[in-house]
Amino acid sequence: MPAAFRTGLRQRVKLGMLWRAGALSRRLSEALHMRYRTALGLAELADVPRYTTPRELDALLTLASRCRPGANVLEIGSYVGVSSCHLAAGLLRRGGRLFCVDTWNNETMPEGPRDTYADFLNNTRRFAGTIRPLRMRSAELLAAHLQLPLDLVFIDGDHSYEAVRADFERVAPWLAPQGLIALHDVTTYPGVSRLVGELLAGGQWALAGQVDSLVWLRRPRWIDTPWLTPSAAAAPPDASVTDLPQELAARAPAPPRARPRHSAGERA
Ligand SMILES: C[S@@+](CC[C@H](N)C(=O)[O-])C[C@H]1O[C@@H](n2cnc3c(N)ncnc32)[C@H](O)[C@@H]1O
Numbered sequence: 001m002p003a004a005f006r007t008g009l010r011q012r013v014k015l016g017m018l019w020r021a022g023a024l025s026r027r028l029s030e031a032l033h034m035r036y037r038t039a040l041g042l043a044e045l046a047d048v049p050r051y052t053t054p055r056e057l058d059a060l061l062t063l064a065s066r067c068r069p070g071a072n073v074l075e076i077g078s079y080v081g082v083s084s085c086h087l088a089a090g091l092l093r094r095g096g097r098l099f100c101v102d103t104w105n106n107e108t109m110p111e112g113p114r115d116t117y118a119d120f121l122n123n124t125r126r127f128a129g130t131i132r133p134l135r136m137r138s139a140e141l142l143a144a145h146l147q148l149p150l151d152l153v154f155i156d157g158d159h160s161y162e163a164v165r166a167d168f169e170r171v172a173p174w175l176a177p178q179g180l181i182a183l184h185d186v187t188t189y190p191g192v193s194r195l196v197g198e199l200l201a202g203g204q205w206a207l208a209g210q211v212d213s214l215v216w217l218r219r220p221r222w223i224d225t226p227w228l229t230p231s232a233a234a235a236p237p238d239a240s241v242t243d244l245p246q247e248l249a250a251r252a253p254a255p256p257r258a259r260p261r262h263s264a265g266e267r268a
Contacts, residue, residue: 025257032135040089041126048123050082051156052184052214057086063180064090064098067151071096074150074174076167077157078102079109079183080116081123087154088127098127099146101134101157107159117262138167150178156184168195175219180208182216217253 027141037043042061052060064073064087071091078100080082088098102261117135124131134145138157153171155164168181175181186192199205210219 004034006227016150029136031043040083040092040145043091045082045123048080051079052083053212054144055211056184056214057083058217059209060182061086061090063152063182063216064088064096064128065093065139067091067094067096069094069096071151072147072149073152073154074101074146074171075099075154075156076101076141076171077155078104078133079106079156080119083154083156083184084120084124085127088124088130088151091130093125096130097147098130099132099142100124101136101138103137108121108160115170123191138163138170141170143174146174148174149179150174151176153179153181155181158183159189159191161194164192165195168199178221180216180218182214185213186210186215187213220265 020053034043060083067073071094073087073091073096075084075087079102084098084100091098101213104115104120106112106114106116120133134141150171153175157167157169158164164183183192183196186196200207200215203220205217206220208216
């Protein structure tokens with residue numbers, strides 16, 4: 001058998017084995033994921049209507065599970081509770097509470113108005129110890145209704161530009177410094193896309209992650225650059241601001257005055 005043929009055959013066998021191992025590990029991780037969801041009581045929600053994809057729900061579960069112990073999470077727009085259950089399930093391990101704000105009158109929903117509160121309570125009964133329902137319009141929400149600071153906020157209520165901006169502006173001051181604000185339907189509702197675009201362009205918020213039509217934002221983290229630190233003492237002796245854009249140069253401290261050069265004898 002020619003050597004080149006033998007090498008090609010070995011390569012094909014190796015690739016085949018790797019492909020099989022990959023497929024097996026995918027099946028195993030799917031089975032584990034299913035068992036995890038079942039153990040959390042999420043698998044039984046399979047037939048409950050929702051407006052979120054399985055990947056978005058997994059992301060909400062993960063975001064909540066990464067919050068600090070005893071975290072405060074807020075959801076605006078809970079509908080019949082599927083996203084609420086995923087957020088609450090994420091909080092189970094380390095404790096915490098989820099405030100759910102909704103009129104539960106199916107406002108702005110394509111199916112038209114109806115009372116969805118009984119469905120919400122029934123679907124979320126397993127997480128009743130974690131969930132605090134607040135039946136009101138989001139515009140009526142006050143800090144006094146919540147425990148602050150908030151570690152994670154999920155906004156999925158009225159998707160018009162004015163309403164989603166008002167929701168964002170209401171909750172942003174209540175957010176912990178490392179907190180996250182997630183918004184749903186960013187790729188499907190122009191009002192939400194416009195708000196997210198404006199927030200990112202404004203520079204006060206940064207993209208922390210995205211799955212399908214769900215994005216989550218955080219406050220930008222500045223790299224501690226000595227020439228932007230507001231202390232002249234921290235600036236290196238040759239700090240120069242001449243290359244910085246104008247608005248950064250305006251914020252930079254004045255470079256320290258050059259020290260007079262002394263000979264060793266003079267210094268004494
Ligand atoms: C898209 S659904 C939420 C879906 C839910 N997050 C899920 O993934 O299953 C929007 C919800 O927001 C509620 N809603 C709409 N406008 C509201 C407002 N101004 N204040 C409070 N809730 C509102 C509706 O009643 C509805 O239940």
